[in-house]
Amino acid sequence: MALTKQNKKRVPLVGPALALVAVLAAPAMAAQPDGETIIRNNCLACHSETGDKAAPFSRISEQRKTPEGWRMTINRMQALRGAKISPEDKRALIQYLADNQGLAPTEAEPYRYLLEQDTNRVEEGIDEGLGQMCARCHSGARFSLQRRSEDEWKRLVDFHMGQFPTIEFHSLARDRAWYDIAKNETAVELGKNFPLITPQWNSWKTAPKADLTGRWRVLGFVPGKGQFDAWMNAAKSESGYQLQLEGQYADGSKLSGSGNARVYTGYEWRAALTIDGVKMRQVMAADAKGGEMAGRMFPAAERAIGGELRAVRDQGEAEVIAVMPSLLRQGESAELTILGQHLEGDVSLGEGIEIEKVLERDDDSIRVLARATGSEGARSPSVGSASLEGGLSVYQTLARVEVVPANALTRIGGNGGEMEKVRAVYRAVGYSAGADGKAGTEDDLRLGYMPATWSIKPADEVAAHDKDEDFAGSIDAHGIFTPGDAGPNPARKMSANNVGRLTVIASVNDGDAQVRGEGSMLVSVPDFVRRVLD
Amino acid sequence: MKHLKSLNKKAHLINQAVSPEDVEDVVAMQTVVGCTATTDPGWELDPFGGLGSLCQPMESDLYGCADACWWPAQVPDTMNSYPDWGEGVAKADKDWRKLDGIFEDGE
Known part of the structure; x- marks a missing residue:
């Protein structure tokens, strides 16, 4: 059994009543103040108003971050700086900041694994200098998912110096002029690599955002349980979407759940669902048209144990989304399931693959017994006019x-x-x-x-x-x-x-x-x- | 170094690291997201990608490192950020079960 119901003790950020489900389930307050008012009410003990309409608040206005990045910042303000903010204001502020000072999809894309908490990997392509300065304690994705002005990156160096006074004594610090390098070289490089103002963000900020309401055909993997396919219904709520999910694992056992989702920055899908009694989280990115989402799902109490997740919106058209399993050994008969939506018409698994028997057929799932006689290679299974390029592979020998x-x-x-x-x-x-x-x-x-x-x-x-x-x-x-x-x-x-x-x-x-x-x-x-x- | 002979395993490992560049190469290849390897010793890994040069068991000198803010991304630094961490757990090697984490990932 992979899913656990363990409840982990947490640092009380705003008081013991902060239960996650309640947080995400609670409807937005009717008289919720806007983001700038929340900042004025909660943050000006330390931050100041600049008088500049384009960047109205000191430090805050000179950064862009993911919803997780902003949450982490506010959490730190609460834990270390004594900031007091109500759960409602905090939720609204994260929404406001992520929507107005977020990352464009293309900016976040290379580092989504960190947002998805999929961290069992060795990061590649991290600049050597940034690796030695930043990624020796943090993931490379942590700073790569932030955008700041050069001055603001410099202030981040000063934060590290002040908060962690022995930082200059660490290896890769004590043997060189760490502070000078950090402030005058690293921060400048960060400002160039990850600047506050980018064409991508300018373009995304003004782009129309998709409505994600509707029925979603969902495919995923739950460790210990296996692959599943499901339907997830997303209905508009005051703060995002109300979700219902019904489906089955590959072994035929059912899964069922409900919960809520918020969408940040127009594409960052964050959902909290309780599936068969276990609190789960979904982190996905929606495409620009709102037709597909992809990411990861994991238990709220154990983010390391998760699986990939994909959702395709029902737009009334036939679609083959996956074949499971996606492989067939030459000369052998095996059961395969074609998953999709509006699956009507003739079924083909591709050249040289004989469908010996249709075992079960539905609008969104077709289970067949198939045998491969043709050559090794990728096939494109189809149902009626819908096909999935390279959705099935025929092989002779597992290499x-x-x-x-x-x-x-x-x-x-x-x-x-x-x-x-x-x-x-x-x-x-x-x-x-x-x-x-x-x-x-x-x-x-x-x-x-x-x-x-x-x-x-x-x-x-x-x-x-x-x-x-x-x-x-x-x-x-x-x-x-x-x-x-x-x-x-x-x-x-x-x-x-x-x-x-x-x-x-x-x-x-x-x-x-x-x-x-x-x-x-x-x-x-x-x-x-x-x-x-x- | 050529006139010195390493007597134990740790010293031998240090001898093997011919230059700082080599050490950094090893670190770059071995470090999984979220690991600190380079703080000599690192928290999860030593600079050679192994465990041989780490403080083990970690409880035996935990505060010697936490007090000095040595791995602030993994161990609460009691110098500045979390001065009360470890309170009531005077001997970490005996009372390690009472050591709780700082979970700054709340909603």
């Missing part, structure tokens, strides 16, 4: 298995302590070799997710010597890795914690053979400071 995430981090916890364990979920993706017959080359054909048997082994000689595989945790049949217990362990050398470096192995059946893929797992100590964005 390699990729374990995702390739790099993951879990954290010890539990054992009677206050800190929960941070788990990770793994999936196996199969590939065939492609036309060149060689695995691991560019033309490899991605087949899709495949069922796997999971195991762990020590990552290297040191890990083997320290018996990390015995202490650091275990992986279950669903690919969910649970790290070891917190606390010093007298059974280990020097009473070390149950940390370790492991290799996670997926074994996938391919006829009579087995193909293995490996991922890297670091089992680490708790993160005692959890912020909206790491």
Whole structure:
């Protein structure tokens, strides 16, 4: 069972009555003041009015952020600066700031993984200087999801200096003129790379925003439960949308839930739903026309254990959205489900694929028994006039298995302590070799997710010597890795914690053979400071 | 360094890091989002991408580091931001179960 109902203690930001569901379910106050008034009422003890209409408030007006970024800022003002703001005003202020000083879709796009809390990855392409200065403690996405004037980036350097006075003594700081470099080089570079004013934002801010009301065909994955398909109804409410979700997992069991969504900046979908008794969060981005959304869903109490989520709006037209599973082995018969909406007309899975039997057929789902006799390669399944390009792959031999995430981090916890364990979920993706017959080359054909048997082994000689595989945790049949217990362990050398470096192995059946893929797992100590964005 | 011989594993690892550039290469390759590796030692990883040079168990010298604001993104810094963190838990290696996190991610 992957979903948990654990309730985590939190720093009371505005008082103990701040229950999440109540926050998102409460209708907006009838006489809700506008954003600028909320700032005047709550923030001017420290911030000042500039008299400049284009940038009316000191510091606040010189930044743009995601809804999570603004939430994190206000949380910090409450936790460290003594700011007092009602839950209603806070919600309205985050909405106002994200709508008026947010990020354009193209600005947020490269870093969506952090908004989605999908952090088991090694970031690529972070500028070396920014890596040494910023990304050695934070994710690269954390600062890349902010836009500030150069002066404002400089003030952020001063904030770090004042808040963390020993920062100059850290490695990569004490051995150079850290403050000078941070203020006169790094901040300038940040101002160039992530400036306050951009053509993208100027264009997005004035662009018409889509109404996301309607029926959404939803596909997703819940760790421990599997793939699901559902319908989600979004009806307008005062602060966003009221949601109803009904669907089924691949094994036929039902899922059902309801909740609320807010949309920030015209495209940032944030929903809180209770699905089968578990509080879940959806973080998605809507496309410009409001026809599709994509992102991730995860339990509110355990953001590391989530799965991808996709929603396609019912606009009255036939659409094939996915085939599950998305692969078929040559010469074998297998059950496949075509998922979509308004599925009417002849069914085809592509060249050389014989549909032996239609097992079940509906307007939004067609289950068939199919057999591939044709050549290896991608197919475009179709129903009537609707088709899905490359939606199904035929393969002869499973050439390699990729374990995702390739790099993951879990954290010890539990054992009677206050800190929960941070788990990770793994999936196996199969590939065939492609036309060149060689695995691991560019033309490899991605087949899709495949069922796997999971195991762990020590990552290297040191890990083997320290018996990390015995202490650091275990992986279950669903690919969910649970790290070891917190606390010093007298059974280990020097009473070390149950940390370790492991290799996670997926074994996938391919006829009579087995193909293995490996991922890297670091089992680490708790993160005692959890912020909206790491 | 060439006249010094490393006696223990940690010293050996330090010897292996020929230049700071090499250390940074290792860090860049190994660090998962949200990890601090470079603060020598890092919180999750050492500069060599391993665990060998970390303080272990972490409870044994936790305040020695938290007080000095060493990993403020992962451990509440008691110097400035959260002076009361760890109050009532004088010996972290004995009373670690009472150590709570700072959850600044509330709605």
